[in-house]
Structure formats: structure tokens, C-alpha cells
């Protein structure tokens with residue numbers, strides 16, 4: 286296998302420096318308040334009593350808890366919109382570097398909230414960490430895609446999602462009640478992100494900026510060439526630099542791209558439509574609904590006792606990580622499109638089976654709960670095959686340097702809003718139509734399957750120029 290030889294110690298360093306800290310915050314803060322949710326809710330209830338002298342009843346606490354968890358999506362949407370500006374003004378690497386200030390601030394807010402008895406500070410902290418994650422998922426895949434050699438671009442781009450899945454798993458483990466997820470220790474859950482942020486600051490400080498950014502925005506070919514030589518650990522970067530400069534000359538010859546062009550110009554409109562659709566597809570595939578449902582199933586239906594439901598959730602996390610590793614290895618060989626088609630086609634069938642199995646689970650208590658768990662795990666495998674990782678970097682592949690930041694700042698917020706909608710509406714729709722709720726995802730996954738089949742181009746082993754010229 287030739288592509289793997291393109292990896293060298295410098296490139297690995299740059300990948301780790303960019304992805305470790307940013308993917309960690311995204312995954313960790315997504316998962317951290319789920320396992321010890323009861324502890325958090327009790328704290329909110331008690332604090333409300335201490336400060337406002339009244340206990341919260343269930344509807345009020347549900348609402349407050351809903352705000353605490355989902356305000357991260359509001360922040361993520363804002364961060365996503367602003368990530369385009371950040372990458373143009375600061376560059377993707379420095380954008381990621383400075384973004385750590387935000388996560389340190391956010392974690393301090395959350396850490397101090399218990400000391401000063403303030404639910405508001407916890408909510409503000411969640412909001413700030415959301416902004417941080419919005420920036421991360423705009424800037425990190427962009428940087429990864431810009432520094433990697435063409436033959437490795439999919440694998441390197443997938444590392445962001447790999448770190449997310451690992452960090453969700455870490456958050457679930459440290460959130461167990463005999464580790465940190467208990468009344469006395471939960472506040473220490475917010476020290477870990479600060480440590481990781483400091484590590485990322487140090488790592489990125491010694492890392493190079495994206496050569497493509499240095500050429501196109503900074504007009505500094507010399508610095509770009511130096512950065513490229515470092516990344517490739519080789520003096521022989523003429524060919525790659527030539528391509529970057531060629532693309533830049535073409536861009537410079539055209540007027541600057543405005544937001545309006547994105548929606549009017551055919552060569553931009555179609556890739557933008559594809560980017561937004563794959564982001565929607567990632568969330569409306571139903572991943573969060575399935576995870577939410579599986580936690581419920583482990584607790585209620587499968588009748589698991591003691592720590593078993595939490596271990597069930599962790600088991601799902603382990604499968605997610607393992608399959609994402611497989612996806613990293615496959616994405617530059619099998620191709621983006623193939624993995625997406627297998628994933629969405631499979632998820633359509635699997636959610637159909639889930640709907641039927643979950644419906645009869647209520648009647649047949651012996652075997653079907655376990656069958657449901659098997660279906661959940663198959664779903665996670667299908668999701669992680671490509672739908673989890675590919676959308677984040679596909680958007681960076683469909684646009685050249687001039688349009689990429691704007692495209693990212695439209696596609697990333699779409700993902701956060703879609704995530705918000707599913708998380709918010711799933712419990713009530715489930716309440717209404719019970720397990721048939723998964724039929725909605727069957728229909729959506731089928732639609733996404735056909736959309737990907739007809740519209741998404743295969744981008745593996747193609748230069749950005751080869752990909753974008755398709756839409757000229």
C-alpha cells in the first residue's frame with residue numbers, strides 16, 4: 286500500500302496537533318453530561334432551591350436540563366457561521382490555536398458554577414463550549430484536508446470524527462459514578478478539557494500554518510513553501526506547490542466570491558447544495574435518536590440492572606470507535622461515495638427492522654430486547670462506516686481555496702441546527718407514534734441514499750481542481 290508511505294513524523298505531528306484538542310472538545314462535551322445526568326439534574330434542583338428558595342418540579346427541571354444540554358447547539362451554530370471569517374483572518378491553524386482560549390473560559394465557567402451556586406454560569410459555559418466546537422468542526426477538517434497529500438486526504442480528514450468518537454467514549458467512562466460522575470467529584474469533569482486545551486496550545490504553537498492559506502490569503506509563497514517542505518519532510522515539493530499556485534492564480538483572476546455568488550453561481554450552487562445535504566443526512570440519519578433510544582432500551586426494556594445499562598452505552602461507544610478506525614482505513618480506497626451509499630442504504634433497512642422489532646418488544650419480553658440491541662449495534666457500524674466522518678471533510682473537498690471558508694460557514698451550522706431539531710423533537714414524536722418513529726428515518730435514509738447516488742461525486746484521489754472543474 287503506497288499511500289501510507291506518504292505519512293511522516295511531521296505530518297503525523299500536525300494531524301495530532303490539530304485534531305486531538307479540537308475533536309476532543311467536540312466529543313467530550315457532547316457526552317460528558319449524559320452518563321451522570323441524574324447528578325447534574327439534582328445539582329440544578331438543589332441550586333435552584335438554594336438560590337430561589339423553591340424546588341423544581343419535573344416539567345421545570347426537564348426544561349432547564351433541556352436548555353443546559355441543547356444550548357451547546359446554539360453556540361455550535363454561531364461558531365460554525367463564524368469559522369469562515371476566523372479561517373480567513375487568522376488561518377485555520379491559528380484559528381484552532383486561539384479557539385482554546387474559548388474552551389478554557391467555558392470550562393472555568395462550568396467548573397466554578399458549583400462553587401458560586403450558579404446554574405446560569407453552567408449554561409453560559411455550555412454555550413461558550415458550543416461556540417468553540419462550532420469553530421472546531423469548521424477549522425479542523427479544513428486544516429487537515431489542506432495539509433494532506435491527495436492520496437491520504439480522506440483518511441486524514443476522517444481523523445476529526447475518530448477523535449470525536451474516542452472522546453465521547455472517554456467522557457462516558459470518566460462519567461461513571463464510581464469514577465467522576467458522582468455528587469462529590471463531577472465538577473472535576475471540567476478540568477480534563479482545560480488540560481487538553483493547554484496541550485493543544487503547545488502542540489499547535491510549534492506547528493506550521495496551512496500552505497494553501499499562506500499562498501491564497503497571505504500571498505506568502507516563500508512561507509508556504511517552507512511549511513510544505515516541513516510537512517512533507519522533503520525538499521521536493523515543487524509539484525504540489527505548483528498546483529497550489531496555479532489554483533491561486535485562477536482564483537485571483539476572478540472577482541472575490543461573495544455570499545450571494547454561493548447561491549447564484551452554478552459552479553458553487555451545486556457543491557453547496559451537496560455539502561448542506563450531506564450535513565443534513567448525517568444528522569437526520571437518526572444517529573442521536575438511536576443512541577437516545579438505546580440508552581432507554583438498556584434501562585427499561587432489556588431490563589438490565591446496576592451498571593449494565595451504562596456498560597451497554599459504553600459498548601456502543603467502543604463499536605463506534607472501532608468502526609470509525611475501519612472507515613479511516615477504507616475511505617481512500619473504497620471511496621467516499623461507496624461508504625456513504627452502504628451506510629445510508631444499510632441504515633434505511635436497519636431502521637425499518639428496528640421499527641418492527643421495537644414494536645413487538647413490548648409484547649415479547651424474552652428475546653426481542655436483545656435483538657433490538659443487535660440492531661442498534663448494526664446501525665452504529667453503518668453510521669460509522671462513512672456518514673459520521675465524511676460530511677465534515679467532503680465540504681472542504683468540493684470547493685477551492687477562494688470559496689472553501691464561506692462554504693464551510695454555511696454547511697457546519699446546518700449540521701448543528703439539524704442535530705438540535707432531532708434531539709429536541711425525537712422524544713415527543715416517539716411519545717406520539719412510539720417505535721414507528723424509526724420509519725421516519727427509514728424514509729429519510731432512503732432519500733439520502735438516492736441523493737448521494739445521483740449527486741455526490743467521488744472525490745478520492747482527485748485534486749481539488751479536478752473536483753471543482755466538474756461544476757464549471
Ligand SMILES: *[C@@H]1O[C@H](CO)[C@@H](O)[C@H](O)[C@H]1NC(C)=O
Pocket residue numbers: 330331340341342343344346
Ligand atoms: C427536587 O428536589 C426536591 C427535594 O428533594 C424533590 O422533592 C423534587 O422531586 C426534586 N425535583 C425533581 C424533578 O426531581
